[in-house]
Amino acid sequence: MEKLSGHITIAAVGKLKSLQYRFIQDDFLKRLGRYTDVQLVEVKDVVGKGLPDEVAMQKEGQALLKATESASRRIALTSTGRMLDSPELAEFVRNQIGVYGRIAFLIGGPVGLSVEVRQNCQEALSLSRLTFPHEIARLLLLEQLYRAGTIIAGESYHK
Amino acid sequence: MEKLSGHITIAAVGKLKSLQYRFIQDDFLKRLGRYTDVQLVEVKDVVGKGLPDEVAMQKEGQALLKATESASRRIALTSTGRMLDSPELAEFVRNQIGVYGRIAFLIGGPVGLSVEVRQNCQEALSLSRLTFPHEIARLLLLEQLYRAGTIIAGESYHK
Numbered sequence: 030m031e032k033l034s035g036h037i038t039i040a041a042v043g044k045l046k047s048l049q050y051r052f053i054q055d056d057f058l059k060r061l062g063r064y065t066d067v068q069l070v071e072v073k074d075v076v077g078k079g080l081p082d083e084v085a086m087q088k089e090g091q092a093l094l095k096a097t098e099s100a101s102r103r104i105a106l107t108s109t110g111r112m113l114d115s116p117e118l119a120e121f122v123r124n125q126i127g128v129y130g131r132i133a134f135l136i137g138g139p140v141g142l143s144v145e146v147r148q149n150c151q152e153a154l155s156l157s158r159l160t161f162p163h164e165i166a167r168l169l170l171l172e173q174l175y176r177a178g179t180i181i182a183g184e185s186y187h188k
Numbered sequence: 189m190e191k192l193s194g195h196i197t198i199a200a201v202g203k204l205k206s207l208q209y210r211f212i213q214d215d216f217l218k219r220l221g222r223y224t225d226v227q228l229v230e231v232k233d234v235v236g237k238g239l240p241d242e243v244a245m246q247k248e249g250q251a252l253l254k255a256t257e258s259a260s261r262r263i264a265l266t267s268t269g270r271m272l273d274s275p276e277l278a279e280f281v282r283n284q285i286g287v288y289g290r291i292a293f294l295i296g297g298p299v300g301l302s303v304e305v306r307q308n309c310q311e312a313l314s315l316s317r318l319t320f321p322h323e324i325a326r327l328l329l330l331e332q333l334y335r336a337g338t339i340i341a342g343e344s345y346h347k
Contacts, residue, residue, distance in 0.1 A: 047212075048208075049207075049208040049209075049211045049212050050208075050212070052208045053206075053208050053209070112316075112317045113317065113318070114317040114318060114319065115318050115319040118318065156316060156318060157271075157315060157316035157317075157318070157328075158271045158272060158273040158316075159272070159273060159274050159277065159315060159316070159328070159332055160273070160274040160335070161328070161331065161332075162331070165327070165328070165331060168324070169316075169318070169320070169324070169328075172320065172321070172324060173318055173320075176319070
């Protein structure tokens, strides 16, 4: 099996509160780890804790940027990003890791990503035209990165 | 709160094997039930059990059609269907229920929906350009229908 010689950081906001989501997240992370070095960083969620949303989003954004400082390439998950299909995403990941080595995906919390984060990301992807809760968006990204690993390795994976 | 006077059947293939997915599914079903009458029908999965995939897909398709006989409108979830955003999906659901009363969403199993199913659906929607496992597609649909309920009812819901 081809293990990609690179590193993926997934920077997300907050810990998943639901045990079920956490279990699924950890399972995908473990499976993704067979294909590439990967690390999930959960920055502190401060939205809805007394600060105005805009300020909280900026704070979370700064933490996301700090958590991904070691990456040569930052990729934002946003509703306005490019929509790829799964083989295209696999090709994208392979290219990005091939060229940049250490790459990072940044997912916002309930109020999304700050302008500062978006300005400091070189790429922006969208998972769907639909809006999902950020917990689900996180699982979708993990599943797709795992799927990308199987596609790059030429393995079969169920639909 | 406005409860839609209609009925949604969600016809899917197989029971979710993972306890975590089942928990999340049941939670969304329960929450969706506040907005409209809803029923999940899980038809028997026969793919990968000795029959050729094509034959198994046809059998599953026939079971999906039978499970949705009482619906006046069948909506297929397919990779080639229309992609809506969440407000558009809410509007779509409201219209479909308003006009047809009883509507059904049909989700295929690992090998997808048979031609017969697609021919017997009046609408086809796509959740994303990305390919997700059918278990995840089911959760996405449920979450979006629940979200549609909150949108139609004019409630707020986290992103």
